[in-house]
Amino acid sequence: MTVWPLQNVVLYSAPYERVYIAPRASAGYCVWLIYIAALLLFPAFLAYASGNLWIKEAFYREQPLVRFQHSMVFAVQGENKSFFWSTDPKLNDLNSNELAVPDVRYQELDKDVDGLPDELVIKAAFPAAGGARRVSFLGTFSYQLQQTVRLSMKGLVAVEESAGVAANGLTLRGTLDMRQKKPLRSLPEPRTVYDVDPLAFEVNSHEYYSKFGAPFNYGELLSDYANRNETLLLSHDIPPLWNYHGSKDSFELEVRLQIPKQVVYYVPSALTELKNGWIHMASFLFPVYIILSGFLRSIYTNQIVQTYCCSQLPYMNKTD
Secondary structure, X not given: OOOHHHOOOOOOOOOOOEEEEOOOOOHHHHHHHHHHHHHHHHHHXXXXXOOXXXXXXXXXXXXXXXXXXXXXXXXXXXXXXXXXXXXXXXXXXXXXXXXXXOEEEEEEEOOOOOOXXXXXXXXXXXXXXXXXXXXXXXXXXXXXXXOOOEEEEEEEEEEEEEEEEEEOEEEEEEEEEEEEOOOEEOOOOOEOOOOOOOOOOOOOOHHHHHHOOOOOOOHHHHHHHHOOOEEXXXXXXXXXXXXXXXXXXXXXEXXXXXXXXXEEEEEOOHHHHHHHHHHHHHHHHHHHHHHHHHHHHHHHXXXXXXXXXXXXXXXXXXXX
């Protein structure tokens, strides 16, 4: 019996390795080639069959930077008279018979103090005697995205509401959303295709008079604007609130626009495509490797195909 301090203890173990060798022109070598091909092709096939190997369209959420550009058009139809005003002097000259200058106020509310406005408030007061039954408003807003997709554009918000009875006020509350017909591309340079004021036209041009003639009619203007790939749209959170109380010598329009995080659809870059494809293939590579390695080991160890087994034991030089 060996004394406990002198007993031998296993400190380290190394596997006993056996190597199977075969000529290139042999069945054993063909089996190895089939194993390599299956190890490369099976993960790719399974990743492709599972779907989403190549992402053609993706989306993310970002709060845009939106600001009012102070370019606007107002049209108010009262009981006895209509009123009109625009930031374009030439357009005011075309509608001088209905011209009335409102008191316009604008406010940006940054509720979470992150430097991005969360709500835009526009108020306009008209001297509308007898109240108003129909209100039209067009305003230009700048819209910027700065994260995955870089975009700088100017969009148009169009509002037209009517009531059966003349009122002295209207409150509109909604969310400003960007609508896309096609996904945007993630590029280093910002997209500036629509970075022009939709209400800005060259004075005395045919396009100017066809869209801003007298009387004011903006149907063609909105039709052209709707053909854009990216447009702005006011989605009402609550129905329009008409105010029928108080004096009807004036009419006040209040527009409150909420600016939440926007869902942006985009086309991923080539690097993102490769990364996503590799992740899908790698998720199938390990289990396929385990299964195929087990088959290969079984074929060689059981000598289903003829190979030569060699020991990898270290050479020991014994001297007498």
